[in-house]
Amino acid sequence: MSYRFGTVESVRSDVKGKAPRVPEQPATDPSFRRLRPSAPVHRTVQEEIRSYVLTNKLQPGDPLKPEAELARQFGVSRSSVREAVKALESTGVLEIRKGSGTYVRDFSFAPLFDHLPYGLMVGTRVLRDLLVLRKALESAMADDAMAALRPETVDELRRVLAEMGERAARGEGYAVQDREFHRLLFVDLDNEMLLHLFDLFWQAFHRSSEAIPDHDLLAGYRSHEEIFDAMLSGDTERARDAIRRHYVDIEERLEA
Template identity: 40%
Template sequence: MSLKSMKPLARAPLLHVSVQESLRAYISDNGLKPGTPLPAESDLANQLGVSRNSLREGIKALESVGVLESRRGIGIFVKAFSFEPLLDNLAYGLGGALRQIEEVIEIRRTLEVGLIGKTVEMIGGDDIAELRATVDRMRVHAERGQSFADEDQLFHTLLFRCQNNETLARLIDVFWLAFYKASDFVNLDNVDPVATWRDHAAIVDAIEARDVAEAQKRLDRHYHGISRVIAANKKSANMGGAQ
């Protein structure tokens, strides 16, 4: 296959940024798929009219955002799309900013409540049984006063698995993981795990009854519970600052 070449770059102060833009355009213009190797570094540098050091800076930047990957001794390859770079930046960007965490939760709430109706219509008995088993494990942890983050993540994954929407599944994972990674920066401990377990059980009850309105209401109520945790931490942070 004959590939389109790249034009030599002007010597800009941020040359590596121009290298990144040109490499992105090269991938797009040539319709390169994940796993496709790029030409050798020397060839790319010649096409762009830049040094190999400038080229490598641009490549490293694209590796950091998941566009390219270098395989030692083999070459540079187009990487399959991943939400991981977004997740890392999102969790870091949230930091201790409770307002931004609230906004992420609101997006997640809107997404899940809006799509739960489709789950009610599509979900099968096997997925409902898995949801029940997950809720049962939540109950065991809750009654011991323990957290159940793993079960919580699995629960929300199972809620939408029947829709066979890979992008939706990844987005839900991104928002869930961003929230829990943000707990590295601020205290987001659940003070009432029993209430949270009951929220999840009520969601499954509504889904099994094929009651869309009730499922939406229960899921929405669950997110209001998360918002109360954040609000309590806001109040605590404000009181601490006033001391």
């Protein structure tokens, strides 16, 4: 009798004339499908992981299956899964926590900003377009923002505005305070998407702001002060006008 590799039980089954027992394989999750990619494997795996997250309605903070399990379910190498996961991390879909695992990431425009073409990050034309978008959005939302402002947010706006004034008086820039001021104006709307979008505009604008001539820091501070006073007045048109004037001043400096 010829020798066969296998378990003791499988050899005994052969002796009795029965078909050898095939070792059971772990069950495959029906949410996955074996891949037969025509595109590069890691790109196909990326799309499948995206699909898996959406199909299973995974929420931010939910864990993804381990790398080895994903490789087995998809029928691909672990290196392909690893490359796909890293790509999805760079685009903001997943978050790799060292020593813990991979998780679905909360939404953010930051990865999108990091991958914008270089041509969109330089030049006065791009800055002008960004200003038009910011001005339109902020002025359009001014009425709702005024109605939603909470007393504690007003106090925070006063604090940030005071810091801005102090720095301007010393001849120091106040980019951090500027960013926080505009965020606080709309934070009480409880619209995370809107805040992310405003922040994306702010980042893109300030990364490219070297194209803007130096400005009068005190004049910039007073422009923010006018917006604050107008928002507290409850007068929608006054608030919108203050926002428009704030951005028109920057547009004029771009034309200089």
